[in-house]
Amino acid sequence: MGEWKTPAELKYAETDEWFAVDGNMVTIGITDYAQDQLNDIVYVEFRDAGDTVDAGDSFGEVESVKAASELYTAVAGEIAEVNMSLEDAPETVNADPFGAGWMVKISASDLSPLDGLMDAAAYDSYCDSR
């Protein structure tokens, strides 16, 4: 096992979301491991831009031929932008989970919860252990 990509510059949650930080803007998507486990993704649904979320809240859901899963944010803030293109082309998440398959951008009120997340090496071994 261990064939999936795990970019070094990102933070990772146990629920298989990745977090990229730029100033106070946090971009969230799901990992290569997650898309591989889910198999073909057929549907995504996100909360609306402008909604505020707490850390630990669900910001949407993803559905594949195998399962439906909730998506969680580790940071609180306002949803600044939603990747609407995924609604018509959810397979983009399979093809490019860390690039065009990004899901939401949150204008974070506090970045400190990200310190509690895994780095790439820790996430890799976490996935290997599953």
Next chain:
Amino acid sequence: MLQPLIYDIGSPGRMGVNLPECDVPKVELPAALMREELPLPEVGEVQVVRHFVKLSKLNYSIDQGLYPLGSCTMKYNPKINEDAARLPGFAQLHPLTDESGSQGALFLMHELQQWLGEISGFEAVSLTPAAGAQGEFAGILMIRQYHIDRGEGQRDLILVPNSAHGTNPATVTMAGMEVLELPSNNKGNVDMDALHAACEGELRDRIAGMMITVPSTLGLFEETILEVIATVHDAGGLMYMDGANMNALMAAVKPGALGFDVMHYNLHKTFSTPHGGGGPGSGAVGVNEKLAPYLPGPIVEIVEDGTADREEPVGATYQVARNARSNDGRPNGSPLQTSAGEAVEPPLYGFVMPEKSIGRMKAFHGNFGMHLRAYAYIRVYGDSGIRDVTRYAVLNANYLRAKLMQTYKVPYPRYCGHEFVLEGHFDDAEDVHALDISKRLMDYGFHPPTNYFPLIVPEALLIEPTETETKADLDEFVAAMERIAEEARDDPELLRNAPHTAPVRRLDEVRAAKELVLCCAPAKAAASV
């Protein structure tokens, strides 16, 4: 296309019957109800018969072979159930017949309520929910109302393990409450640390209850179930048991005696009434004395005591109940006598709404045809037979598990209940997945097991053989699974393209999920959508 839709084989004006002259005054339908277009199929009788016979020959059923669809308990449906359900006195009984004219049916429902209560250790049972998910919904609505009546309406959280059936969290949400998901530990049991943290932390006063399946969806008996129940009760919550897996417990464990407050039964699983095409389902609920006043109604009760000896054989009592009432429900002039020559008067059965009932779940009295079949099933087996059902179901599952462990990875290698989980994946055949193994089983003449559930096991194959399979049948299944494991290494493409012998080849699930075109209207109209 294998068989065209019935809309595509007819032609305008063709029909299967010639209606007689109308012998009552014609009444015009209100204009608002009239439609210009009503695209119904127009076909002759022989076309209808051939159409459905052809479709039925493409189907696979338990009457053809093993159907190890885990979590669904696709057990054989004994034909005597169907005989019972077709008795004209039952089959032609109109649901609006008054109680005096339906004492036999009421007697049967009353007896079934009592038997289900006895099997699971509950005080009272309602037969009305139409299926398992509706039974769950009834259970959670009862729990909610119980808390509201005690002035604890703030209790709005229901604990649900992450191995649960998807219907459990859906039920909680439908009932206007919130799910608190609990992790499982490495033995497949509920993580007790997480449970204690939830029940003893700041959310304590919001805990309304917990929904849990026993044995779990992994087919494993929750080894700490008594501690789970005590922990939730201590926090003020009630315990809901999802009875989907009752086939591992009947006559062995009574959920009511463990401390559960409410559970639903799937009559269409455990008690051999048909699933799907022959359905509908039936999701009776059982409760202890705390929740009895809240049961969905109506339930059947004795509304007027008789003098018939309740210890008499059931059939005799039924005959008494049926014969001794005249049309108005009152006893006939010449009362029946016991063998000792004493006059007996049967009890009068009636529909009753429990005192604080959450209301009706369904029109009329639930799916009565399913009550009849479940009644026949329990009646035929009797208490020692019901015990054997459970024992053989558990034995068969453990036999398959022990055999298949030699070829497949079993993530929780301990004694299982009536079903168990394999990982449908091999480290030395990376490209083969659970779905490929499932599809290949069809080529060997078996229905595939449930795959990709429970979600907490990667590449899950959930296998439930049920009690009726012989050792020879089980060995054939094992041989097929072993061959498939070899093929996965030698010829993975064979699996990835399976099935090869089924009426249709591998279906495109992605396209089916994305392009929701339902072709029930005439195909031409649908094509233009």
